[in-house]
Amino acid sequence: MKSINKILFSALLLILSFAFQSEIFAQSEGGYDLNAVMKVMLVITIVMIALVMWLTIIYSEKNDLEGALFKAPFAKLNQMLNRSVPIEKEKDIMLDHDYDGIRELDNKIPPWFQFLFWGTIIWALIYLFVFHISGTGQLQDAEYKAEVQQAAFERELLVKSGAMINEETVTLATDAAALAEGKEIFAKNCVTCHAADGGGGVGPNLTDDYWIHGGGIKNIFKTIKYGVPAKGMITWQSQLDPAKMRSVASYILTLHGTKPAAPKAPQGTLWTEPKTDSTMTAKS
Numbered sequence: 001m002k003s004i005n006k007i008l009f010s011a012l013l014l015i016l017s018f019a020f021q022s023e024i025f026a027q028s029e030g031g032y033d034l035n036a037v038m039k040v041m042l043v044i045t046i047v048m049i050a051l052v053m054w055l056t057i058i059y060s061e062k063n064d065l066e067g068a069l070f071k072a073p074f075a076k077l078n079q080m081l082n083r084s085v086p087i088e089k090e091k092d093i094m095l096d097h098d099y100d101g102i103r104e105l106d107n108k109i110p111p112w113f114q115f116l117f118w119g120t121i122i123w124a125l126i127y128l129f130v131f132h133i134s135g136t137g138q139l140q141d142a143e144y145k146a147e148v149q150q151a152a153f154e155r156e157l158l159v160k161s162g163a164m165i166n167e168e169t170v171t172l173a174t175d176a177a178a179l180a181e182g183k184e185i186f187a188k189n190c191v192t193c194h195a196a197d198g199g200g201g202v203g204p205n206l207t208d209d210y211w212i213h214g215g216g217i218k219n220i221f222k223t224i225k226y227g228v229p230a231k232g233m234i235t236w237q238s239q240l241d242p243a244k245m246r247s248v249a250s251y252i253l254t255l256h257g258t259k260p261a262a263p264k265a266p267q268g269t270l271w272t273e274p275k276t277d278s279t280m281t282a283k284s
């Protein structure tokens with residue numbers, strides 16, 4: 001072996017042994033945790049590198065500049081799939097009829113075609129068994145129904161988690177649990193600026209009929225969610241989930257009409273709850 005090839009060969013062995021011993025493929029807890037796709041890509045890459053190195057070695061060792069060694073397995077595969085008769089032997093399979101000079105060869109059906117033919121039949125039998133006899137496979141409509149059911153289930157979870165609540169869909173919470181949660185959130189996050197009784201301080205009075213950004217559950221939810229950063233009202237959506245923002249907004253509305261100890265003078269415009277549906281804008 002040429003010395004350069006010896007080096008290449010050692011490198012090849014090194015790569016392969018690294019690949020098969022490395023933690024990358026082990027499922028140890030402390031080691032890497034590559035996902036399946038990454039693993040497959042890695043294996044392909046290693047195989048490609050190994051192949052290129054291997055070919056380099058073969059080509060230069062055997063002086064196989066035409067690539068005959070490389071092509072041999074492909075030619076073999078080709079023959080296996082087609083079983084074609086070489087041109088020089090075609091006269092052996094020539095049929096004896098002759099249509100205006102057109103002759104016919106008695107070729108065998110190529111194996112790839114046989115494979116497809118029998119393959120589809122076998123596949124059909126397996127399919128028939130799985131979907132119509134054993135019943136382990138779901139037919140289209142059963143599969144559809146199962147998916148719809150799953151989607152409904154996921155939707156229910158989403159609704160329960162409050163992820164579907166936004167300023168368009170939010171409704172006033174009236175249950176004690178939500179209001180108690182709202183009260184707790186208010187005490188923890190909001191009293192520094194709005195006072196414990198909602199009378200106001202840095203922030204406006206939340207108990208009166210006047211609102212800078214509109215009253216009603218939807219507007220209040222929206223103000224809490226996006227805040228008014230320029231005026232010192234924090235954007236709460238990164239700290240409170242939608243269900244919590246609904247609770248605290250609903251709690252604020254329970255403070256309406258109460259008499260705070262030191263009420264801040266009304267700011268904004270007089271809010272009257274729209275009769276039909278609550279729109280997003282404040283009424284003046």
Ligand code: HEC
Nearest residue numbers: 189190193202203204211212213214220223228231232233
């Ligand atoms: C750092 C001080 C501060 C904190 C903390 C704070 N706010 Fe505010 N808030 C303000 C200010 C200032 C405004 C007025 C914004 C403006 O002038 O546009 C405001 C406005 C509001 C409004 C709108 C009032 C209106 O008239 O339209 C609501 C509702 C509100 N805050 C709720 C809350 C809730 C709920 C919390 C706690 C989760 C909270 N705020 C925490 C400072 C604060």
